[in-house]
Amino acid sequence: MREAGIGERPFFGASESDIAEETAIANRSRLAWRNEQLRVWDVLQLVTPWLLLTTATVMYFVSALPAEGEGLWPDGAAVLGLVVVSALWVLFGHTLPMRRRTLRPVPAGVFFVGLMALCVTLMTYSDVFLVFTVAGFFHAYLLRPWLLGILGVLTTSVVLNGSVMHVWGAPTPDVLAEFLLIVTVQTAAIGVGIVLTARTEPEERRREELVDRLEAALHENAGLHAQLVAQARESGAQDERQRLAGEIHDTLAQGLAGIITQLQAAERSSSVAGQTEEHVARALRLARSSLTEARRGDPCRRSLQGSSGERTFPTRCAR
Template structure:
């Protein structure tokens, strides 16, 4: 039995194997990612389908259907080109831009759909090739709300599409009419079921996707706050430790040095009264006073006095000269290499080593 360091202490069986909770969480994330990808693909299809179908219909009409009919560009080709020129801004401002901005409203969507179907029916009177463009009506019917309007849109699209393809408007026979009604019924039922299921599931999926996005943003924010709290806790712990050490230095080392200074001053005074000045006592007194000053600086979390006025090489040179003068011996400091600025903590540590 081991514990996952990154999973909040959740147990997992074996060594290096994910726990059941981790596998379930991974599967849930994979399922959410797959559903989000489905929504993105569906949105992309909704955006590009009318443009793709209109472009294909127009290209085939002018490259094949119009020359095959034997008619000239005027007036039939010009009329079709004018209708296509009307369809482009109609699709752009009624469908593409509102859908990209997620501002498609029920009433404007219904008006757009009726106008689109009218354009499709009119184009099909010039050539059956624009049946391809009419198929876009099935995709746009999914955008109509509430869902019964979407089913009605599928019915209208199916009637327009199959009516033109089967020649129902030009006096159909009983068999053609029966076939037309059967195809329209089956087509409307099949696509209408999809609209019903989409109307019920898509809003929930989109809300779930937005919720997951907000949760991920909240997790990132919580991670930042957690890191900030950890840093503050570490800093607070270091501050508490410094205060504890400062209190111990003040209560022990500083007081002991103060007592040594008092005793050395008494010994120095006694020696002067006897006319026997003692250089060792004076040196010990200076050393004790210097140590007391350093202890007080440590309590106040300050650097050594020498480092407060100069960089490490200069401070070491000053320390060496003072020690040589006090001890009466010859000593010199040699610094080689380029001078680099170190962190205060490293400079203090190196200075303390040399001082000791």
């Protein structure tokens, strides 16, 4: 049957589910390394400020203060208060917005300025907090546009190296030249990474979203293809039922026409002895033959037999 044959063949040459699976595997293998890098970078951005702040705080209270505990007040208390403020600043200005993906350019810039102010204040108590200042390099990657990121790297480098080299007083020309060289090289090296990240990371994240959408669309197309195949098969079965119903109708119509003809002939020959019985016998044979053909061609006959043995013909099958 032609319709059924069409329904059994895929409409688009290859199975949509196979295409979706192969495309998904290819995209995952091609982007897996990049996605892993993005995840590692996100974790690093979240963890680094806390790790550096904890390290600097432990180093300060272990090494910077006297072993006997002298000098814990007031410097130690002030540093502890600044550490608590820094922790709250990192939590509400950096960690929570990043986890919720709500970090915006203006709040990121405000957080960076506050971070540098806290680092400078902490380094007035001990140079060991330059370790915490390194967090400014990592946060500079989050500043947008990328020019602000480079400015953030420059600021962090000036604060960090200025405190280490003590250039805020009256530095010698050699120290100042060394300071400028270090700041320039450091800003250029880290700034290149910021420029590359600013250009490639958004594209990679958009590409990842597009791949997810493509996979979802392919799976949806596979479902639609399965529905089309099912509809084609159902259409073919419906056509077959209609064809069988037409054949049964024609057969029954011919049989009933023959029965009527024989009965009419029997009525006309009722006056002639023997001919009436012959016409009635022929009509009976035609009726039995028509009933046999109807039972043989009815696709619903077996399933429509009830528990009592009586056959019924619902509207769907009768049509």
